[in-house]
Amino acid sequence: MEALHPRIRLFWIAKGAIGAIALGVVLAAVDQWVTDVPTAAIAAVVLLGLGLGIAYAVQLYRVWQYEVQSDALYLERGVLTFVETSVPFVRVQHVDTQFGPIERALGLSSVVVYTAGSRNADVRIPGLTPDRARDLQDTLRKLAVESEADDGV
Amino acid sequence: MASETNRLHPLSGAMMALRRGFTGFSIPFFLTGVGSGILGIDADLTIDLLFVLSPLGFVVGVGYGLAYYYRFTYALTADTFDVTSGVLSRRAREIPYRRVQNVDVSQGIVQRLLGLAVVSIETAGGGSTEATLRFVGSDEADRIRSEIRRRTAAVDDASDATERSAATDSLSETADEDVVEPQRDNDAARGDRSTTLLFELEVGELLVYAATAFRWGAAVFPILLVTLFLDPDSGAGFLPDFVFETARSVGGPESIDGAPVDALLILAAVAALQWFVATYVASALYTIVNYYGFQLGRQGNDLLYERGLLQRYSGSIPTDKIQSVTITDNPLQRLVGYAGLWIETAGYGPESTGGNQSAVPMAAESRIYRFATALTGVDRPDFRGASPLARRRYLVRYSLLAVGVVALAFGASRVTGLERWYLAAVVVAAAPLAAHLKYVNIGYHVGDDHIVIRRGFWRRRTTVIPYYRVQTLSTRRSIFQRRLGLASLVVDTASSQTFTWSEPTIEDIDLETARTLHETCGERLQTALRERAGDDVGLSVEPGNRP
Secondary structure, eight states: OEEOOTTHHHHHHHHHHHHHHHHHHHHHHHHHHTSOOOHHHHHHHHHHHHHHHHHHHHHHHHHOEEEEOSSEEEEEEOSSSEEEEEEEGGGEEEEEEEOOHHHHHTTOEEEEEEESSOGGGOEEEEEEOHHHHHHHHHHHHHHHHHTOSOOOO | OOOOEEOOOHHHHHHHHHHHHHHHHHHHHHHHHHIIIIIOOOHHHHHHHHHHHHHHHHHHHHHHHHHHHHHOEEEEOSSEEEEEEOSSSOEEEEEEGGGEEEEEEEEOHHHHHHTEEEEEEEESSSSSOSEEEEEEEHHHHHHHHHHHHHHHHHHHHHHHGGGHHHHHHHHHHHSSGGGHHHHHHHHHHTTOOOOEEEEEOOHHHHHHHHHHOOOGGGGHHHHHHHHHHSOTTTSBTTBOHHHHHHHHHTTOOSSSTTOOHHHHHHHHHHHHHHHHHHHHHHHHHHHHHHHTTOEEEEETTEEEEEEOSSSEEEEEEEGGGOOEEEEEEOHHHHHHTEEEEEEEOSSOOTTSSOSEEEEEEEEEHHHHHHHHHHHHOOOSOOOBOOOHHHHHHHHHHHHHHHHHHHHHHHHHHHHHOOSOGGGGGHHHHHHHHHHHHHHHHOEEEEOSSEEEEEEOSTTEEEEEEEGGGEEEEEEEEOHHHHHHTEEEEEEEESOGGGGTSOOOEEEEEEHHHHHHHHHHHHHHHHHHHHHHTTOOOOOOOOGGGOO
16 A cells, blocks of 8 residues: 655645635634624634644545555545545546646645546545656556456446 | 438427527617616617617527528438537537437427427436437437437447357356347347337326325425415415415414414414425326326337327437446335336436436336346345444434434524423434334345445435446445444446435445455456456346346
8 A cells, every 4th residue: 555645744734724724814804894703712713723734634644545456446545534445447537647736836746537437436646746646647547448348338 | 431411300490590589689678778777878769779779689690590500410420420510619529329328309299299309319428418409300300319229239239249259158147048038139139120118107107106206396386386376465475375374273373473483383384284285296297297108118229218298208228328227215105015217327318317217117016126137137136234333323313413403492492482392302202213214224235246235215225236337436434433333335336317316325334344345346347347358238128028
């Protein structure tokens, strides 16, 4: 089993921080225009949000694992709901590599695997170095082509 | 291969021209309305403008409609179904026959009188119909459907010729020998246009279906009736008079203003009951109108269906595109021993319910199971249930929910002076029953070629998934499940019913069992793929197995 790149924690923490700060801004706006919210309470909410975000990021990194098995891509992830998914190579429709602005700043990339299954079943592996992402994309593409028998649709 | 290019039915050209013309005619009214209202343009000037602009808009609209008609062509080529359309921006679409999921034909009342039909061609991609021919002649609709069928078979034959023997071998393992029969039969039947009748909905079955199928969607119908046909001034606001009259006889209030809470509750209960009855009647009528004269037949490798009293639906479903088969029933239907059978493809159905088509809307349960067996080769499943710990989990879940309801009632009593709020505690007593019912309806069966998953109490679904249709497998464990050592297994297929129904999930089994099952399904998928060796034969039905 392969773990993600440790820097992915920074990415998740950044995402959590953005959420916490947004919440803080909303509370500040409420304070300004609607009703008094003590500054200490706003700070506490933001700090709590940050703390939860960090704890979540650390735990998510700890559980996130994936593996290219003999006939399927296997992933384990999830903090609240732990999910083990296998995606048989035959079912891979196409494979993307993607990265957003934060990921790019951190030098990370994601691989997204699409199947013909229901929409939310598309599988994303975040926290890969760009080289590893390209490598994985190539591997998956080759395996998908090799095992192609019938697309099941 | 040469192919002719076709246009839609001339009448649809005329209709399109008229419709566009009308749109073009009305746009100036809208614009001048906005102009005089917001910009304060002089009224006389607007009327003068209308005299010029509206006829002009009409001419432009008609021209556009006619241009659209003349620029819309379709053709059946050797390998693809081509549609070219668009006046200003052109679109040429080629749909390979191999990718066609189902072809549906529908006819409204007016269209039936005029001999027109709408043909929809579905593929697995996207969330909408890939090609819609809005109005071809009904004969032409039949021709298109059977041509697509014939050519799909021809394309399959060309690519499968080398693998045919392997496929026949794999099929003989799929089930007993009578399933091999249709395969030989299919080869002959591919040229054969004759249709074998598999199922015909009898009047009794239609009535059972209408009486037991409750469609929540029909709930808008009473609202529509009340808003359309009742004088808005007759009732007290949003409630019509007759609701008050009925409620008064059982202690309802004279009017909403200043009425005590208990009386208001009675009024709400009476209104809800009447609404429920009206919804029930509307839902039954909907069922009768939509499923009247339902027939399912087989033509070569395709299933053909036909239904509808006013609007007629017909279409074909290639058996080799079937993703899964689901048997549905609700408590009422179980009580009278009836059930329905649905077929799911990766296409998109005409009623936008996802690619699920009713194969047998309603029939006695034993007949449904015989039919499912004929369709999938699965034997009557021998269900294993969820872990006994699951029942405890549901009991806790529903008890918490019930406590929440009681707390709400208590809160309401503080605010509104509602008396006897503690009567809400009745729901706590219902929690064990609800937990038990949810628990006993969970079941799964691991067959040689299929996995069968059953879940739900109110709308129980029993889904038969061939291993070779599995897309992804997921074992999920929430924090609560982890505490109890339970897991849920999600078996995802390409069936588009998962957009409207939930994915087939075996809920709350032991973690060990879930892991084993996860592995088993993965292995059997690989085995099935090797056996099939690239030949997409799919599920077979044959006339000898007529239930």
